[in-house]
Structure formats: C-alpha cells, structure tokens
Amino acid sequence: MPQRKLIYGSLILSSVLLLLIARLVVSIPTSFLEQVQERSEKSRDKRSFYDIHCKGIYDKSIFARIDQICEDCYNLFREPKLHSVCRADCFNNKYFQGCLSTLLLTEEQEEINQLVDFLGK
Numbered sequence: 001m002p003q004r005k006l007i008y009g010s011l012i013l014s015s016v017l018l019l020l021i022a023r024l025v026v027s028i029p030t031s032f033l034e035q036v037q038e039r040s041e042k043s044r045d046k047r048s049f050y051d052i053h054c055k056g057i058y059d060k061s062i063f064a065r066i067d068q069i070c071e072d073c074y075n076l077f078r079e080p081k082l083h084s085v086c087r088a089d090c091f092n093n094k095y096f097q098g099c100l101s102t103l104l105l106t107e108e109q110e111e112i113n114q115l116v117d118f119l120g121k
Contacts, residue, residue: 046058046060049063049119052087052088052089052090052091053088053089053090053120054090054119054120055090055120055121056090056117056118056119056120056121057118057119058119059118059119062115062118062119063119065115066091066112066115066116066119067087069086069091069096069099069100069103069105069112070082070083070086070087070091070096070099071083072099072103073086073098073099073102073103074086076102076103082095086099089120090116090119090120091116091119091120092116092120096116100112
C-alpha cells in the first residue's frame with residue numbers, strides 16, 4: 001500500500017513538472033521570436049539601407065530578401081561579425097558570395113546578384 005501512494009505521488013509530481021516545463025517552452029519562443037523579428041525589422045529599415053552604403057533604389061521587399069541571406073548565414077555559423085561583413089558595401093563582397101554558396105543558393109546566384117546591383121547602384 002505505501003508503494004502505491006509513492007507511485008501515485010511520483011506520477012502527480014511528474015505531471016505537474018511536465019506541465020510547468022511545457023508552459024515555459026511555449027512562453028520562451030514567443031519572446032525570442034519577437035526579439036528576432038524586432039532586430040530583423042530594425043536591420044531592414046531605410047536608414048540601415050544607407051548605413052551599408054547602398055546607393056540604388058530602396059525596395060523594402062528586395063532588401064529584406066537579400067538581408068535574409070546574411071541573417072541565415074549568421075544563424076548557421078553564429079559568428080558575431082558575420083552579419084555585418086556580409087552586408088558591407090551593400091552586399092557586394094566575398095562574404096555575401098560565400099554565404100550564397102554555403103546556403104546552397106548558387107542556382108539563384110545570378111538573380112540575387114542582379115537584386116544586389118539594383119540596391120547598390
């Protein structure tokens with residue numbers, strides 16, 4: 001009989017802990033995603049476009065698409081300076097080209113380079 005109470009108590013404790021962990025897991029990604037989205041929006045505003053020496057036409061959707069490549073590359077390697085060097089000179093650099101290769105975007109490279117030219121000239 002004491003073993004049943006012990007098993008029953010352990011089962012209840014395990015259930016409560018599982019519910020607490022599940023609640024924490026659900027709440028953490030929301031705040032994390034909000035921070036990532038806020039950072040992405042800040043890095044893709046018009047001021048940021050000029051900060052990285054883009055002299056072409058600012059198109060928010062094109063800029064977001066190209067900037068996402070640097071963001072994905074940064075997320076892959078987690079190298080702090082990678083995001084900024086990838087964006088340097090309006091994405092017209094060897095790091096950006098390296099990110100294209102690393103992310104297996106070589107089939108789209110010509111189109112992406114045309115978009116980079118659109119932003120940078």
